[in-house]
Amino acid sequence: MTITSQEAAPNGAEAHIEVEDLSKVFGHDPQSIVPLLREGVSKDDILARTGHTVGLRDISLRVERGETFVVMGLSGSGKSTLVRCLNRLIEPTTGHVRLDGEDVLALGPRALRDMRRHKMGMVFQRFGLLPHRTVLANVTFGLRVQGVSLAERREKASAWIERVGLAGYEQALPRELSGGMQQRVGLARALCTDPEVLLMDEAFSALDPLIRREMQGELVRLQQELSKTIVFITHDLDEALRLGDRVAVLKDGFLVQVGTPVEIVTRPADDYVRAFVEDVDRSRVLRARDALKFATPHATERVEEARGRVDASAVGRVAAEATLGEALAAIADVGGPVAVVGKNDRVLGVLDGTTALRALTERPEVAKGDGRV
Amino acid sequence: MPPFLTQPFPEAWRIPLRGWTNDGVSWLVATYGDVFRGITDTVLLLLVRVERGLAALPWWLVVLLVAALVWHASGRRIWPAVSLSGLLVLVGTFGLWSEMMTTLAIMLIATLFTIIIGIPIGIAMARSDRLKTLLRPLLDGMQTMPSFVYLVPVVMFFGLGNVAAIIATFVYAVPPIIRLTDLGLRLVDAEVLEAAQAFGASERQTLTWVRLPLALPTIMAGVNQTIMMALAMVVLASMIGARGLGQEVLRGLQRGNVGLGLEAGLAIVFVAIVMDRITAGYSRRWDPTVKGR
Numbered sequence: 183m184t185i186t187s188q189e190a191a192p193n194g195a196e197a198h199i200e201v202e203d204l205s206k207v208f209g210h211d212p213q214s215i216v217p218l219l220r221e222g223v224s225k226d227d228i229l230a231r232t233g234h235t236v237g238l239r240d241i242s243l244r245v246e247r248g249e250t251f252v253v254m255g256l257s258g259s260g261k262s263t264l265v266r267c268l269n270r271l272i273e274p275t276t277g278h279v280r281l282d283g284e285d286v287l288a289l290g291p292r293a294l295r296d297m298r299r300h301k302m303g304m305v306f307q308r309f310g311l312l313p314h315r316t317v318l319a320n321v322t323f324g325l326r327v328q329g330v331s332l333a334e335r336r337e338k339a340s341a342w343i344e345r346v347g348l349a350g351y352e353q354a355l356p357r358e359l360s361g362g363m364q365q366r367v368g369l370a371r372a373l374c375t376d377p378e379v380l381l382m383d384e385a386f387s388a389l390d391p392l393i394r395r396e397m398q399g400e401l402v403r404l405q406q407e408l409s410k411t412i413v414f415i416t417h418d419l420d421e422a423l424r425l426g427d428r429v430a431v432l433k434d435g436f437l438v439q440v441g442t443p444v445e446i447v448t449r450p451a452d453d454y455v456r457a458f459v460e461d462v463d464r465s466r467v468l469r470a471r472d473a474l475k476f477a478t479p480h481a482t483e484r485v486e487e488a489r490g491r492v493d494a495s496a497v498g499r500v501a502a503e504a505t506l507g508e509a510l511a512a513i514a515d516v517g518g519p520v521a522v523v524g525k526n527d528r529v530l531g532v533l534d535g536t537t538a539l540r541a542l543t544e545r546p547e548v549a550k551g552d553g554r555v
Numbered sequence: 556m557p558p559f560l561t562q563p564f565p566e567a568w569r570i571p572l573r574g575w576t577n578d579g580v581s582w583l584v585a586t587y588g589d590v591f592r593g594i595t596d597t598v599l600l601l602l603v604r605v606e607r608g609l610a611a612l613p614w615w616l617v618v619l620l621v622a623a624l625v626w627h628a629s630g631r632r633i634w635p636a637v638s639l640s641g642l643l644v645l646v647g648t649f650g651l652w653s654e655m656m657t658t659l660a661i662m663l664i665a666t667l668f669t670i671i672i673g674i675p676i677g678i679a680m681a682r683s684d685r686l687k688t689l690l691r692p693l694l695d696g697m698q699t700m701p702s703f704v705y706l707v708p709v710v711m712f713f714g715l716g717n718v719a720a721i722i723a724t725f726v727y728a729v730p731p732i733i734r735l736t737d738l739g740l741r742l743v744d745a746e747v748l749e750a751a752q753a754f755g756a757s758e759r760q761t762l763t764w765v766r767l768p769l770a771l772p773t774i775m776a777g778v779n780q781t782i783m784m785a786l787a788m789v790v791l792a793s794m795i796g797a798r799g800l801g802q803e804v805l806r807g808l809q810r811g812n813v814g815l816g817l818e819a820g821l822a823i824v825f826v827a828i829v830m831d832r833i834t835a836g837y838s839r840r841w842d843p844t845v846k847g848r
């Protein structure tokens with residue numbers, strides 16, 4: 183089963199995975215805790231009173247086909263629990279999970295295995311490779327489970343091994359490889375069954391910063407070609423902003439915010455999210471087009487004035503998708519406002535230095551109801 | 556002080572466990588005599604085959620085979636191979652070669668049984684906490700119960716001789732392999748298991764492709780312990796008619812022949828050392844987390 187690129191277009195807004203009112207309680211009698219969840223008793227109180235741990239509570243979200251959906255949160259916030267509920271490595275206590283509209287929680291053991299075999303691949307924090315098997319054998323694991331013939335397994339696996347940059351290491355054992363290379367094996371293993379969905383639980387968290395960035399780049403590159411639906415777990419904001427089409431933030435099992443990276447950075451839903459985004463390098467996250475929204479009415483006037491000159495190509499120009507940092511560099515270069523141009527050379531607006539600096543230095547307000555942006 | 560506190564243990568409280576046991580054993584022997592005889596004959600047949608096979612091998616071939624095995628198990632090192640096979644030659648110089656082969660045959664068969672029966676029990680135990688709770692006291696009992704206690708019923712069921720010795724050795728030596736199979740399977744890295752599950756592996760696939768291979772070093776450590784315990788039983792087994800090195804130790808004891816006893820005793824120690832190095836070597840070699848092979 184393959185996805186055409188059209189279906190995979192992120193703006194299609196077609197729900198691939200739907201999660202509805204999902205809760206997970208760990209303990210000997212989770213169902214007995216459900217009423218307490220409804221009453222809104224806190225995670226700490228539930229633990230103190232009943233000895234049960236709340237993993238997730240009332241999570242509802244949609245992951246669109248072909249998007250990279252990042253789930254972020256502090257340790258213990260429920261990220262791993264959430265991603266494991268999607269393929270039922272952890273059984274939810276209440277709620278619904280739907281994949282392509284099909285109720286995942288209603289699947290019998292065999293149907294569940296089939297779904298795991300064909301529709302979802304998973305990548306693990308500490309790689310989860312078989313230490314006694316070669317790279318090739320590890321990558322073919324999913325196909326072997328499916329009962330695919332040896333020849334076909336070899337062929338597919340070799341292609342993926344090459345694609346993740348491990349050609350020549352087919353016969354190596356995992357322990358002979360560096361962490362980054364081991365995770366490439368993990369990635370190739372997950373991709374080898376050609377699943378529609380990739381679940382990645384802190385897939386790069388065990389790697390050195392440098393290797394980590396390299397792997398992030400690698401994933402972005404692969405994703406441009408593959409357009410999988412990716413659910414990516416991380417506790418690292420930079421990683422979330424770099425990879426995510428949208429980012430969800432979890433806190434104590436609650437979903438506190440879902441939004442694009444820019445929304446998360448500029449309009450944090452509460453103090454918890456704001457603490458996360460406070461020190462972020464906005465010059466790299468915000469785009470030129472986002473910076474336009476920081477213009478004051480006064481600035482707008484001057485900008486209108488400049489617009490005349492734009493049409494006469496008298497000022498510099500910068501692409502709408504350029505980062506704020508690049509836009510600032512352009513402003514410094516021309517010594518005045520620059521035009522922000524979108525598709526077909528359409529001028530979206532004019533960005534002056536003051537506005538750009540405000541976009542850069544603004545301390546995000548916690549969003550209350552309807553706000554700016 | 557009330558009078559009953561100074562009384563001896565009340566006679567009326569006696570539980571006639573010994574009577575029940577004796578009756579039970581007699582009943583088993585009478586009712587299932589054919590079954591026991593069948594088991595005895597099968598084991599005996601197997602033993603005779605193995606013993607003949609070993610006896611048919613020229614001594615130098617046995618020495619070479621052991622040297623090759625040690626060499627392989629130790630990661631292709633020459634010195635252990637030479638020194639350990641040298642120990643076997645030494646036993647030959649004591650004039651105890653054929654006795655050693657007999658002991659080896661009994662040992663191999665007892666070990667084979669512990670593996671065939673012990674590993675599946677260990678697997679079942681790793682899957683079920685309830686079974687584990689049930690089996691644990693039984694295994695403890697098997698290991699701590701003085702062996703003399705079950706030598707008698709074993710003889711009643713299987714008659715005097717090598718077969719009874721094999722069965723008694725089995726009872727004494729099987730607990731470690733069960734325990735370590737269970738332990739090894741439970742210690743398998745949770746994330747690797749999760750990965751197998753996430754790719755849709757069935758229970759059977761997970762067991763054969765993931766759990767057992769990863770538990771193999773621990774299981775081999777169990778085999779190693781089992782063999783060591785079986786060797787500890789050699790002399791005792793000779794008391795119920797097993798031949799081989801144990802019989803020579805016993806003979807030395809009965810005749811006051813200290814030299815014979817020492818020679819046979821040393822021979823047992825040498826066999827133990829050789830077996831230990833081979834099994835421990837494989838336990839290490841098959842450990843995927845240990846670097847270098």
Ligand SMILES: Nc1ncnc2c1ncn2[C@@H]1O[C@H](COP(=O)(O)OP(=O)(O)OP(=O)(O)O)[C@@H](O)[C@H]1O
Binds near residue numbers: 209236
């Ligand atoms: N098997 C379990 N039994 C009991 N409690 C659990 C279990 N798994 C997770 N929890 C609890 O559920 C909560 C959420 O855990 P989870 O592992 O999903 O957090 P996380 O966000 O992935 O954290 P980390 O960043 O440390 O991986 C935690 O309080 C944790 O202690």
Ligand SMILES: [Mg+2]
Binds near residue numbers: 261
């Ligand atoms: Mg986690």
